[in-house]
Amino acid sequence: MGERADTAFNTTGSKWLLPVSEILGFPLDQVNFLACQLFALAAAFWFRLYLSPSHANPLVRHAVATLLGIAFLIFCFGWSTWSYLLVLYLSPEHLNCLFVHSSTYRYSMVTAMGYLTVCQVSRVFIFNYGILSTDFSGPLMIVTQKITTLAFQLHDGKAEERMPSLIEYLSYNLNFLSILVGPCTNYKDYTDFIEGQHISRRLRQHSGTCNGQNGYDKTPDPSPLSAVCKKLLICCGCMLFFLTVTRSLPITYNVDPHFVSQTPFLTRLTYAFFSIQAARPKFYFAWTLADAVNNAAGYGFLGMDENGKPSWDLMCNLNILGIETATSFKTFIDNWNIRTGIWLKTVCYDRAPRHRLPLTFVLSALWHGVYPGYYFTFITAIPITMAARTVRKSVRHYFLASRALKLSYDILTWAATQLAICYTVMPFLLLAVEPTLIYYRSMYFHVHIISILAAIALHHKHKPREPSATTKTFSPSPFSSSCSAQCQPVHSNNNDKVD
Template identity: 30%
Template sequence: MLGDALFEKLASVAGAPISQIKLISILLVSFPIASLYGRLPAKRYNVAHLYSLIVSLIYLVPILGLGRGTLHLLFSCIGTYLIVVILRGPLMPWTAFIFCMGHLLYNHISRLVAGTPTSEIEITFTQMVFVMNLTTFAWNVHDGRRKVEDLDTSQRATRLDHVPTPLAFLGYCFFFPSMLIGPSFDYATYDALIHRTLYQNPPSTHGAKQDVKSTTPQRRPYGRRRVAYLHLLIGLIFLGFYSTYGTRAGYDRVLTPVWKQWTWLQRFGFIQFAGFTARTKYYAVWSLAEGACILTGLGFNGYDPKTGRSLWNRVQNVNILSIESAESFKVLFDSWNCRTNVWLRDCVYKRLTTKGKKPGTIQSMATFMTSALWVSPHGVEPGYHLAFVTAGMLTSLGRQYRHFVRPYFLPPAGSSSSLSKRVYDLIGWFMVQSNLNYVVAPFMLLSFRNCMTAWSRMGWYSHIIIALSMAFFQLGGRRRLRKGMEGRQAKTKPSFKLSPPSPMVDEKQETDFKWVRHALENQGEKGVHADGGFVDRVMRGAETPGTETPRTVDEEPFVHKQE
């Protein structure tokens, strides 16, 4: 393959498989290629489509050696395109969905039968991204054939009233910065990028630095390069961390004899460190891929209404700060693999829900099963199902703690904070992180025997917490907490306090690095295609009725709210 001699030397120095070295190299090379992409002629749309297609084929065939796998990708693309063009009516998107998922599952099973190790990069990793894009495309075309009044807000924004040309469709499927590992996105966003209408969002009136450039559709708003290269820096930092500690902090050490020589505190500390180290691998590759997408201009998402800064989180796949500081499982899961959550919401959960009706257990379980079958590498592994089921129970219990326990620790009316609330938040953060690192173990170990052995050596601490919490809520705890809260509210008189508006920030006058925190923290208050509490909604069908006011999918907007 192209450059194998160089990659072999790099692999021997880094002590990593050559396929992973190739993947990282491709992600890094995508930055200068993305910079050149931004200099393509503005109105030569076919040139942009061909550019992505050629670059992606070079990545796949001569570099990664996935020639046969590339044929599988083309088969999925051509099959989906024909289904969309030939079939009309409500069965079209489901036919495309079954076709794409069936093809992916076939390759998942083929990889399992062949005994391909999980560290080996092969076509199913990329095919998973294609499944999200292709099925989303089918639903967007279907929405374009429906009455506009029958669609919700997000469906109106992504509907397609015509099928694009085959070249434009392939340019979308093989968009080079996201083709290998994501992030996924809808065709309307890609089309807006190609035609430069993505930047026609009217500028803020805060005197911000982007106000001159953003009025011209041919120009990309201010802040694109610095946010893109910030993601590059973050990716490199986490890559270096994982390269240093990935082997020494692997969950497989729990299965070795050395585990029995450690004290309980050492064991618990190792689990937390192993969980964080496992996440850094994903932080690294997702940050690199997202940064390259931003450099092409794809990430633009309007302007922050408070500061006037440009937002570059349209295709955000992970919010690292939210994950590591999460005080609830809702925030944590909403911030992890965000684009997959969007896909599950838009192509499974909402599509199985009848308009005007409340989603229930069927929609919830179908969504989780789809996620399990889709997940890499290959939902046939028991470890993924163990992790998903346990995470689902923790999410459900987290919501109940939030509804029935958290109100007791909130500050009195008129106060902005209290010691009890800070203590509750600290305990919540500790419980979320420690249970997350427990759940990650089967996700990394995969086999049923290894998962059971690892959890046994960890003392089953998360399962004990789950069992005790479920017993408490089911045996009258929920009722007592609700009555106690009603008694407290009856004694409390409502009070109102008006806060002055936040001052607007002028980017021209700033000489510090506040933009760094803005780029890392912002979830996109304006039109972002974010998860917006999707996992929280999915679990609603599995919980005790009456814990909150029921809403339908159409009534409740998917807007992300930090807890």
């Protein structure tokens, strides 16, 4: 018991909250993470009210955001913070002379991803933090996205004409609003926020004019308070669900020897379904809280919605309703970890000359880490995506003749999608090879077999079209920009979009 407790409460970061960790029974790294995010929420309100662009110049705002972000890293990860400083040697200040060459953005991609992989290998095989710990590689994944996003935008001419200064570069990558859990956003959006142009520019875009004569420049900025409160309520609901339901449906029970050998297939399938459903709220909690933190600072304004009310969903990283009601594999992916989807589309799918889908899934696996379960998940997703695409094209039109047929089709495809997602992401949570194979054998590899046969049988009828790299919304890819209206920018300068 003592050895297990030592492992559970181990961290390279601060141990000030160890008593709280022991009382609550949560690992210390998770307690530190939550404490920093709650402090970030309070600091974000202060940042918006007392360090607004009218009270402080951009240099001060950049410096404060950076210092707070570094403080969070030191508190959560201690000496591991050096890893962020080392990867930031990729600063455009060092690469300024190279950006005149067209291949430099590829250099940034290879170097950042290579360094991330080295750190993830060291975490898993050297430091052995254990399964699903909140460790230094998580924020490093976000920094990797930001470094490569900026490099690609500079190459594409979508960032500012000048190279960012060192403080701007550090602030974009290490600011306290997104350092721990993201999301990754456009560099130009972030600098607009720091300089006080974020809301006014989007209001002008909403009005369809940029001449400054629409009155938006003279009106007070809309308050994010209601949006923040709504998102915090969602966080509370997710936390309550986690404490009452998630803990009672452990993922590892899916590979328990007695359960696998003595339980009927339909019972195992049912438990797998509900255990995966129960595992989602912890992700909902983390991403929604991060969204609320950014909104509290005044960042994340999307524009005015169809009802003329301000929308604060620019930083939206998921659409819970879209996830839970998804009737296709693509729709699920479109609404899950949205900002990472944008990044994958930008740096891989739109640029790969061929084999876009498998390359993008492999990049996603590599970005997530080196656990074999990640590769099982994303490689399995390839034939499932292809099969779902071909089945939809071949079958769906037969069910559009009446509302009843359409409803029956939606119910059937919802069930098939949710079960396929359950089957696909189980290795992502089991992580290791042996439990993954135990699970797939207990499921008789049925989704693999069905999806491969369907993709082969129907492929000749509907060959997928290769989308244009300049097209914003591309139906054949799961890494699509067709997010729900809740999350989709109305007038975005993003290369949106694209786990």
